[in-house]
Amino acid sequence: MSVISITFHTVESENHKWDLFVENDLPQLVDxxxxVEKYILSEVDSEMIxxxxxxxxxxxxxxxxxxxxxxxxxxxNITEIVEKKFGENVMVFTTLLNPLKINL
Structure with a gap:
């Protein structure tokens, strides 16, 4: 098993437009x-944001x-789609996760 985490940071002025993209377009891209065997699409709740x-x-x-x-x-391709639609208002960060132990 191999995992990648992609975080999209959206500036506040684009939240509504981003929410529509996440609801309508992003799941279709991932599907x-x-x-991809499985995925989880999540809104991040953090005191650091x-x-x-x-x-x-x-x-x-x-x-x-x-x-x-x-x-x-x-x-x-996904990054280009996001950049085309949102420009610099959405930043894309990727993290490769290399599981040391798995219990799913």
Whole structure:
């Protein structure tokens, strides 16, 4: 199993537009990803966020090869779609998670 975490930070002025994107467009993009076995799309609730909001997409892959394929192709496509629609108002951060122990 291989995992990647993608966090989208949205400036406060774009919250409504982002919420519509998360509700309507982002799930369709993720559902069409062949490499992804499972995913969790979450709104991040944190005291560390002073303005705007964070949304997290946790993607689970069968192995590191499928995760790397996703990073090379699909992640770039998703990032381009977000940048085209929101410009610099939504920042995309990725984190590779390498499980040490799994109990799902």
């Amino acid at each position: 069409n990803l062949f490499e 002073m303005e705007g909001k964070n949304t997290n997409l946790l993607l689970v892959f069968q192995d590191e090869e499928k995760r790397e394929d996703f990073r090379q192709i699909e992640l770039k």
